[in-house]
Every structure is written in structure tokens, then in C-alpha cells.
Amino acid sequence: MAKKRNRKFIFVIGGVMSAVGKGIAAASIGKILSARGLSVNLVKIDPYLNVDAGTMNPIEHGEVFVLDSGLETDQDMGNYERFLNRDLGPADYMTSGMVYASVIARERNLGYGGKCVETIPHVRDEVVNRLERAADTSGSDVSVVEVGGTVGDFQNQMFIEAARVMHLKDQGSVIFVMVSYLPVPGTVGEMKTKPTQNAVRLLNSYGVQPDIILARSTHALDKKRKEKLAIWCNVSPENIISAPDVESIYDVPLNFERDKLSDILLKLLKKRPRGESDLTEWKHFADHAHNGKREVKIGIVGKYFDTGDFVLSDAYLSVIEAIKFSSYELGVRPKIDWINAKDIQEGKLNVTSLSQYDGIIVPGGFGETGIEGKISAIKWARESRTPYLGLCYGMQLMTVEYARNVAGLEGANTTEINPKTKHPVIDILPEQKELMAKKNYGGTMRLGAYPCDLVEGTIAREAYVSAGASAKADGIVTISDRHRHRYEVNPDYIERLETAGLVFSGRSPKDERLMEIAELPRSVHPFMLGTQFHPELRARPLSPHPLFTAFIKAAIGRKQ
Secondary structure (H helix, E strand, O other): OOOOOOOEEEEEEEEOOOOOOHHHHHHHHHHHHHOOOOOEEEEEEEOOOOOOHHHOOHHHHOOOEEOOOOOEEOOHHHHHHHHHOOOOOHHHEEEHHHHHHHHHHHHHOOOOOOOOOOHHHHHHHHHHHHHHHHHHHHOOOEEEEEEOOOOOOHHHHHHHHHHHHHHHHOOOOEEEEEEEEOOOOOOOOOOOOHHHHHHHHHHHHOOOOOOEEEEEEOOOOOHHHHHHHHHHHOOOHHHEEEEEOOOOHHHHHHHHHHOOHHHHHHHHHOOOOOOOOOOHHHHHHHHHHHHOOEEEEEEEEEOOOEEOOEEOHHHHHHHHHHHHHHHHHOOEEEEEEEEEHHHHHOOOOOHHHHHHOOEEEEOOOOOOOOHHHHHHHHHHHHHOOOOEEEEOHHHHHHHHHHHHHOOOOOOOEEOOOOOOOOOEEEEEOHHHHHHHHOOOOOOOOEEEEEEEEEOOOOHHHHHHHHOOOOOOOOOOEEEEEEEEEOEEEOHHHHHHHHHOOOEEEEEOOOOOOOEEEEEOOOOOOOOEEEEOOOHHHHOEOOEOOHHHHHHHHHHHHHHO
């Protein structure tokens, strides 16, 4: 592929502390630039040595977001797709593990011609090459690159060094944005700039000077603090942008544009816009996020909630956002509660307490923790006719529950939990068993986008068609969604489950063994549906996922 000339890069680097919205800032920068008519790609750099995010515990790292390609990535990639309203590719994600693996593989193949391979320049140059390749692959005008972690972290120094060298080669095409936190200590009652001053000095020691500071805080930045930062950080006052806490992350691009951030970025990059900022659709969506008059109450029964004394909702980030998008489209405000499946299983929480919810979701997961609690919740949702949406593991356990309590398959289970179960209604396919036997775990699940044919006269098909899916010449409606799993409905039990009333309304057109969607007919239950794939990964603010919208609509119906 011919190299794209006049590449532009914006590096977003964190200061003071993590988890203050660097990813949302990068996504918002991408959004406001695309609203000016520029093509933008967003790149996430994660400093860890894992080759991808797939082997990490969600409690430690948050949700694993899967791209169409099947690459398992950091949850920030989900925010990028949601803000840009388009799919991103594998070139838009990078980890230290990927970089080092490539360099070492090349060295083993004499790709460096017998040279002594070193961090500088070889590892650094691999980073630069990957960033340039991502820009070329997307054909973008501007690449917005988020460097994971915070300035001062040993792990991300190589990536900042790569950005420094890129800036040195072409200073008009590379700019730096620091997202830094300004605390307001309760005992002091005053916003403090010193931590950000120190963060900028540390970044300066790497040879990098920020062009823009996004001042994150609980409060808006006042004139005095802005002047202080400008003097001590050597940044123009107009390039210091106030970024206070907001009710919704989807307000951030709008706040940035009030301070004309896109104009500042374009001026620094010497890039002409292709029109005035057009965030009309986005503003309409953001208004919906605030204006829902009615409330719909959703209970998420899961396991990845405990992190010390705190609740980690990031483990189900895409599920939460998908609920919001569909709720806003239908004019309601979602109230989401976390229900720990272990509490139901251990008798600490009576399953009948779920009667307060208008809808129940069992999301994806792995392992045996809280499994019987989840199955009890699914049984209660089925018998009480409460709208239910099962995602991946939630579909598998819905099938187990139905097999046990309706199809008469006593002791039915998934072999993930009980390899010796008499009725393995959920099992692992032979090709996956071979991988597991070899302990080949990383990147070997069924990953990424796969097609699914929808059965006529089903809730699933109706939902997708209502959202614009159309039939082909042969009358078949085929959709595509993203997967992340090893276990499947056991083909040996499909006929028995169907005879008992379970409908497999989505099937793989490429492999007749694979059941993609299971549901109960509307005559039996208003909405009882599970997907083997993860529909939440395709939900966007401006295009909610059809199945989540159908689920929320059913939940509203129950409330009424």
C-alpha cells in the first residue's frame, strides 16, 4: 500500500493519575475532528506485555472488547467505536507484547541482518512503523493515539519516546495533549495545580512538551488556575481546556467544542477543516441522555463485581452502554443494579427479590463462580415472565435451565462446569478440545464477527428487521455480530430442546452445528432470548443494537 502523505498525529498522554478519562478525551477529540469533516482513526497503546487483552482478568483490567477481526482489546477501543460510530481494525491497537513479539520474531528470522537488536532504535522504530501503518490502513487525515498509563510509568516510556522521535522528524504533524488531574482537597477547598506542574516537568524530561492541557477536575477551571498552569507549564492559556466532571461522558465532545478545541487542534496541526462543526445528531442523542421522563429498572446478574470494597462495573461496560443507548432511543432512563450471583447461590439474597426489576440480564463470563445463582435467576425470569436477555454465557445457562426444568434432562449442565454431567447440553467443539489439550489459550476462542441466519417468525428476526435488516433474494435475513467463547450448544441435544419448546432463532450459515440465538415464542414468554454472540459490542449511541432495544421495549411493557 502506498504511504499516505502528510500524516497528522495527536498523542494523548496522562498526567498525575489514571482513570480520569484519558480514553474518553481521546474519543471526544476524534469525534469533534470528524464533525469538522476530517477522517480520523483512533489508536490505543497498552503498555502491558500481554500480546492482547484476552487473557486478563476483567476484575483487574475491565472488559475485554473484541473487534470484527477477532482481536481482543482494551475497553477503550469500545469507546472509540461508539464515539466514531464505525468499526476499527486490528492496526488501531497495540501492546508492548505485540511490539516485542514482532521484534523478536524478526530477529529470529535474521530480519535485522545480523545486527545487535536493541530497544533503541529497533523496538522504538517498530512502534513508529505500527503507528504509520495504522494511519495508512485507515487512510485517515488525523490519527489520535492514546498512550496507556500515566507519565512516569516505566512501561510507557518507549511509546512516548517513539512519539518524540516522530515529532522531531516533522514538528508540524505531531502534537501532544496531556490529560491531567487537578485535585480539590476537601480540607483545603482550593483547586491545586502543583501535581499537573510536576507531571508536565516529568514529560519535559522525556523531551516532550504538551501543546494542550485538558484540565480534569471535579470543578471547572477558573481564570487564576489557568494562568498559573500557563506560566509554569509553558502552555498558552487558550490551549488549557477545562474538563470538569459531567453527568454523561457523551457531553464531553460538546463541552470541548464550547472551548473551540477543534479550532485549536486544527491550527496546531496546520490542517484546514471541511466545514463548520456539525454535532447535531450527537447533541440530539446527548439531550436524550438527560431527558428521559420514565424509568426502567434493569438487574444485571453477574460475577465480576467484587474488587475489595468496591463494585467494578467496567467488567460489563459495553452491556451498560448498550442498555443506555436503547433506553434513550425509547425515551426512558435506565436504572441499573448489580446483583451478585454468588449471593443468590449462597442464600444471602432471595431470588424473588428480582421482582422489583422490569428486565433481567445475565452477561458473559467464564468459570463456575455463582453459576447456580445465575440459573436460579434465569428460572425465576422464565416462570415470572420477566423479560430476560442472556449474553453468551447467559444464553448457555438459559439453555441449561430449560433442559433441566422443562425438557426433563435432569442434571443437565455445561461441561465447562461439570465435565462428567449426564446431559452435556453445552459442550466444547472437538477443534477447541485439541487447543485446550495443548494449553493453547490465547487468541484461540471463537472470536470476532460471524454471520447468523435468522429464522422467520421469531423475536430475533423481527428485532433486526425493525432496525433495517433486509432479506436476501432467497428470503433469508443474515446479520453479523461479534463472538468470544469456546463452548456451544451441543448439537446432540438440539432436537430434544426444540421438541420441548426452545426455539433456535439464529443459526450459523457456515456450520450447521452452531446455534447463535435461542428464544421462547412470544406466546409463551414476552421476551426470553439469549445470544451466543455479544450484541453489546455492536451497540452505538447513534445506532442502538436491535436486540437490546427489543429487550428494553419488553421491559417497558412489563412496567406498564
